[in-house]
Amino acid sequence: MANRVEWVVAELAVAMLGAVLVAVNTRLQAPEVSAQLRHARVRALLMAPRFAHHSFLTALLEILPELDALEHVVCVGEARPPRIRSWASVLEAGTQVLPARLAAACAAVGPEDALVVLYTTGTTAAPKGVLLSHGSALPHCFHTGEALALTPADRLCFAIPLFGTWGCLNTLLSALSHGTTVVLLETFEPRAVLATVARERCTVLHGVDAMFRALLAQPDLDQFDRRALRTGIVAMMAGANPAFVRQIVERLGLPQLIQAFGMTEAHAGVLTGRVTDPLERRLDSVGRPAPGVEVRLVDPDVEREVGAGEVGELRVRGPNVMQGYLDDPAGTAAAFDADGWFRTGDLFERNVEGFYHFRGRLKELLKPGGFSVAPREIEETLLQHPRVREAYVVGVPDSRLGEVPMAFVIPAEGASPGAEELLAFCRARLANFKVPRYVRLVTDVPRARGPHGDKVQKPQLRELALRELGLSQGVPGLGGSGAWLR
Known part of the structure; x- marks a missing residue:
């Protein structure tokens, strides 16, 4: 429904x-x-x-x-x-x-009773049923409202799906707990959202990056009154892109927009910005841990906590974390480390101010020449190029270095950047072992259906890369320009 x-x-x-x-x-x-x-x-x-x-x-x-x-x-x-x-x-x-x-x-x-079962997307494994309790939901969702400074004077344009944790828990309960009016749309449709914002004088609007991109692409955007808009949350599913977040803030008109990061197993907003944070931090980070949430970054190879400026796996502990996977005690046990911290499988870097920057998935970590490289760092560099809309990096075998990066790039509308142009752009900004060995321009990449938009399937993308390099009989190729650099 x-x-x-x-x-x-x-x-x-x-x-x-x-x-x-x-x-x-x-x-x-x-x-x-x-x-x-x-x-x-x-x-x-x-x-x-x-x-x-x-x-x-x-x-x-x-x-x-x-x-x-x-x-x-x-x-x-x-x-x-x-x-x-x-x-x-x-x-x-x-x-x-x-x-x-x-x-x-x-x-x-009681607070320990199960409230919901929400199924994971299953991009790297079969979907699992996540049990979240009453006690995990109510305080955590209240803090989401605090991060947004919601009040009874606010009006939320609700266009994200109710069937995900962000919708049925964080968005709904943060609004209700602060007396905020909810203006519910059946689904996201750009013109309907803009018309609703104008008609209902909405002050709050949430969405993933693709939703905001669709809103900004409307040719008659300026015909819709958006002066009431104040704040909202953007989830950057395609990777950090401060320049694009700035477009949302300035062109759409969301001066107090924040970013956040979460997962089904620990709720949306595990890490979250606050409307009181400096603009630059709201543009380039997913904020800091929500109240009541403990986090740490760990080098999983040696189980050592890393410091500011280092990349590590995000581990989470607190009342927001799931009770477990439904009827899966083995899966539940494997999801936690020996000290009871939930293993997110996500790589982050914390700066000296305590703000967190997403660096990719642990399973996607590359090791060219023995160096640890987060694909997200390369992707974010490519996203800075004005003629790139989306970029995704996977590792492929190499006889000398063991593994090297390969980039799949979806160009910006009407653009056709050359592979050498993109490689030169990366060389000027990245260490040589991080620069992609191969670049492929494509029209799309494999995706899986998720509650808040389609998620890129890196395993299928890597299989495609192996096939293109003649190393696998994997999945059929994707439409694209065939631009390569070896």
């Missing part, structure tokens, strides 16, 4: 009663939905008959025989088959519940 008021009502009702909400990505195909509903043993399903080009009813009828635990199906709207309950009938049934029974159910809910 897309973003609807029934979604919000159901989430809050489920929380009050101590039941567990299982949020399902609306972009999943029927077999994926079936796997998650069966794994979570879902007993009641709230759905809409269709959304965009997806017929959810058709998908449900296809997988219904597989859902042994399912007892109730509730469908919003009028188009529903017989035997599927309407939303109105559920509301009517609720009026028959005795107040004492409702009060007893609410009183029995």
Whole structure:
């Protein structure tokens, strides 16, 4: 189901009663939905008959025989088959519940009780069901509102999906806990967002970088009144790009925009900027740890904590961290180190002021000639080139150095940078062992569906690189210009 008021009502009702909400990505195909509903043993399903080009009813009828635990199906709207309950009938049934029974159910809910099961995207492994508790959600989400300085005078244009942790927890609960008005859109559509911001005088707007890029690309952007906009969060899925964040601040008009970093297992906003931070830090970093969240950066090869200016794996500890993966004790145990810190698998660098900069994924770390190189550092360098829109780096075998970087570049609209031009740009800014050995201009890269936009699949991208170099029989090639430098 897309973003609807029934979604919000159901989430809050489920929380009050101590039941567990299982949020399902609306972009999943029927077999994926079936796997998650069966794994979570879902007993009641709230759905809409269709959304965009997806017929959810058709998908449900296809997988219904597989859902042994399912007892109730509730469908919003009028188009529903017989035997599927309407939303109105559920509301009517609720009026028959005795107040004492409702009060007893609410009183029995404690901070350690599970609140939601949210499934990871599964770009490097099968999706896992993450259990988050009441006690992990409420304080952490309140602090998100504090970072944004939300008040009852604010109006949030809510266009990110409710089915992700950023939507159903951090965004929704940070607004409600601060009395902020929520203006809910079913889905993100650039012109609808701009029209809503203008009509409702919205002051807060969140989104991933691709969403903001789409807003800025609207030819009649200046026809929409955006003077009320004040703050919001941008998640830079394609890599840090201070110049682009500055465009959002200045062209769209979000003077107090911040960045943040999080994950399903520990909530959105593990690291977060504050509206009171200096502008340059809000442009080039994801901020500092949220209140109540402990973090440290560790060299995973020797389990040594690293200092400012060094790159290490982010480890997280605190009430915001998950209870575990549903029915996966081995996976849960492997996710934590010996001291109880959650292993994020993400590489960060902390500056002397305490602000954090994302440097890539631990599994993607390259070792050319024995040197540790974070692909994100190379990607961020390429993103500084005015004719580059997106850049992704993987490691490929090399007979002399063992491994060297290979860059896949999506040019800016209408641009066609040469490979030598990009390599020269990198040589002027990076140590020689960090400069890509190969550059490939492409129109797109492999991606996986995520709650907040598509995530690049580095394993498939590396397989493509190996195939292009004649080292693998991997996946089919991508459309592109074929620009290379060896």
